[in-house]
Amino acid sequence: MACVSRRQQAQSEVMEQKNTHSNNVTLEELRDKLAEFAQVRGWEEFHSPRNLLLALVGEVGELSEIFQWKGEVAKGLPDWSSSDKEHLGEELSDVLLYLVRLADVCGLDLGQAALRKLVKNAYKYPITELPC
Numbered sequence: 001m002a003c004v005s006r007r008q009q010a011q012s013e014v015m016e017q018k019n020t021h022s023n024n025v026t027l028e029e030l031r032d033k034l035a036e037f038a039q040v041r042g043w044e045e046f047h048s049p050r051n052l053l054l055a056l057v058g059e060v061g062e063l064s065e066i067f068q069w070k071g072e073v074a075k076g077l078p079d080w081s082s083s084d085k086e087h088l089g090e091e092l093s094d095v096l097l098y099l100v101r102l103a104d105v106c107g108l109d110l111g112q113a114a115l116r117k118l119v120k121n122a123y124k125y126p127i128t129e130l131p132c
Ligand SMILES: Nc1ccn([C@H]2C[C@H](O)[C@@H](COP(=O)(O)OP(=O)(O)OP(=O)(O)O)O2)c(=O)n1
Pocket: 037, 043, 046, 062, 093, 094, 097, 098
């Protein structure tokens, strides 16, 4: 009985997410939702760093398939149908979600790591000429 209501609660949370339109979703929010997603399904033991890395690489492959053999694609994808764009959004999301989850199970703060890397990039590639 407790198990059933836990399932119902998890399911209704999923439905709520469907109706949430947020423009300022944070990495922490995604991290916490993914942790919950795995926990309520009893998937934590499968979400090891190596498994998540392989899943991430698989999703990068699925993302690549969308662009495969298409030739160069204009920015903004003006010629793509809405269902093609939706598919692209799903594959990009799978990559992002596995990346966020991988960082989490590795004990890394991905947002902080990315900000530090941006600073490092700026030192490595200094601005020599300002664009007009
Ligand atoms: N063990 C798992 C399986 C799935 N997911 C989540 C993360 C991804 O966002 C999505 C991936 O689901 P699928 O493996 O079903 O992959 P696709 O959605 O790409 O489906 P398909 O491969 O059929 O296109 O589900 C997860 O966190 N842990």
